[in-house]
Amino acid sequence: MNPESVACRESDLAISVADVYKAYKLYPSHQDRLKEALHPFRKRYHREFSALSGISFDIRKGESVGILGRNGAGKSTLLQLIAGVLTPTSGTISVNGRVAALLELGAGFNPDLTGRENVILASTIQGVAEDAIPDRVAAIEEFADVGVFFDQPMKVYSSGMYARVAFANAINVNPDILIVDEILGVGDAKFQEKCYSKIRSLREQGVCILFVSHSTEVVQRNCESAILLESGNVVKYGPADAVIAIYHDLLYGSGATLKNNGKNSESHNKIASASSFLTGNLPGSELVNFLQNGAEPWYQRSGLYNPNERRFGNGDAEIVDFFVTADGHANFDVLSGNESLAIYIKVKFNKYIAQPEIGWAVVSPEGIVLSGSNTAMTKVILPQTVSGEIRAYEIKLQPTLCGGDFFLNLGVGERVGKTWTFLDNRRAIIHLTVAHQESASGFFNIPFKCKPISDSIQHE
Structure with missing residues (x-):
């Protein structure tokens, strides 16, 4: 349960889930289902599958919460229970307010009816006043923007058209709670941006939003909190970025988060030659000292290190140290945003790795990945490694950042x-502060030019 939810007053809650179980009966065949129903001594032919195993949490009004989890974790079952489509085997779910749910593409639409007819029918079922239906239909038609197809049978719609009409229909009921289950993965980029803009507008109006997506960046952009489900249990409920870190560990790591002990390897471990793995000219004696440094991690001397970093991986390699320069200078505080950054990292390998991959990302304080890449994406082949050695790598960036605070993620993978x-x-391991600029706003300073190309074209 979210720790803050304990202090929530009941009137502040949009959704309260208390010790909810949902089990399904699985039969080997249809015949076994019939045998069990007709057996005089109620012999059991099924086995039970627990989709949800006694989960509890509270979500406040106006909160936007992402639901994450691998396939089969129980995400869709949870949303169907909250929407009232399913009933729990045990436990209670309390929902305070009008719910609009997009659980399945085009659910509830009759494919033989036109989009307009389906929207009118849905409006009637949802209890919209008869005199308000024309305005609602017009608003949905405008938002869906499917043109003449709005008056065609929906069985001729593409999946993108279905998504447009379904989403427009769901949001035009003034919901208190909006539930979205992956439906926004369909449709073109412009329509997706339109949907997310509408979701942000609903959030500003205090609508509670539950958002299921396999895209962690989508969850980061649209949700302040997240719930991670695994095998029907709540693994973590908290800030979205912290939950996403654990989710990534489940997907790509060992499932056991590395301890952030800040300790380097023993000095007798071999450090690979800098001339073999660094490109360009060395910035000076400080880098040489960094490469030849003993047991004490160099980064602990740096004001750039973020002690609140988050870390995960399977432990077959460890990023044990880093060193950053801006335009060749190691000692800097506030950046202008136009510097060339060089990040030198030392990686200890605990086993043979045939082809290690090094990656980076620039992220916002909210954990949103603004830009990132790795050697696999850029088709850079790094040499194989042996167990027990430490190797050094150089990453060069020129991100042209606007003013504010930024963080760097560093990673090694296979x-x-x-x-x-x-x-x-290692997420948010490096903290960069960039001076505010008068010439640009946002995250990146993208150069632009504007000039008149003629005198007045028309004058009245």
Whole structure:
């Protein structure tokens, strides 16, 4: 349960889930189902599958919460229970307010009816006053923007058209709670941006939003909190970025988060030659000292280190140290935003890795990935490693940042076939402060020019 929810007054809650179980009976065949129903001594032919195993949490009004989890974790079952489509085997769910749910593409629509007819029918079922239906239909038609197809049978719609009409229909009921289950993965980019803009507008109006998506970046952008489900249990409920870190560990790591002990390897471990793994000219004696440094991690001397970093991976390699320069200078405080950054990292390998991959990301304080890449994406092949050695790598960036606070993620991974595994991922390990600029706003300073190309074209 979210720790803050304990202090919530009942009137502040949009959704309260208390010790909810949901079990399904699984039969080997249809015949076994019939045998069990007709057996005089009620012989059991089924086995039970627990989709949810006694979960509890509270969500406040106006809160936007992402639901994360691997396939089969119980996400869709949970949303169907909250929406009232399913009933729990045991436990209670309290929902305070009008619910609009997009649980399945086009659910409740009759494919033989037109989009307009389906919207009118849905309006009637939802209890919309008869004199308000024309305005509602017009608003849905405008938002869906499917043109002449709005008056065609929905069986001829593409999946994107279905998504447009379904989403427009769901949000035009003035909901107190909006439930979205992956439906926004359908449709073109412009329509998706339109949907997310509408979701942000609803959030500003105090609508509670439950958002299921396999895209962690979508959850980061649209949700302040997240719930991670695994095998029908709540693994973590808290700030979205912290939950996403654990989710990534489940997907790509060992499932056991590395301890952030801040200790380097023993000095007798071999450090690979800098000339083998660093490109360009060395910025000076400080880098040489960094490469030859003993047991004490160099980064602990740096004001750039963020002690609140989050870390996960399977431990087959560890990022044990880092060193940052801006335009070749190691000692800096506030950046202008136009510097060339060089990040030098030392990685200790605890086993043979045939092809290690090094990656980075620039993130906002909310954990939103603004930009990132890795050697696999850029087709850079790094040499294989042996167990027990420490190797040094250089990453060069010129991010042209606008003013504010930014963080850098650093990671080392391994790709075997199509499977990616995080060996060590250190999130928000480096904190950068950039001076505010008068010439640009946002995250990145993208150069632009504007000039007149003629005198007055028309004058009245």
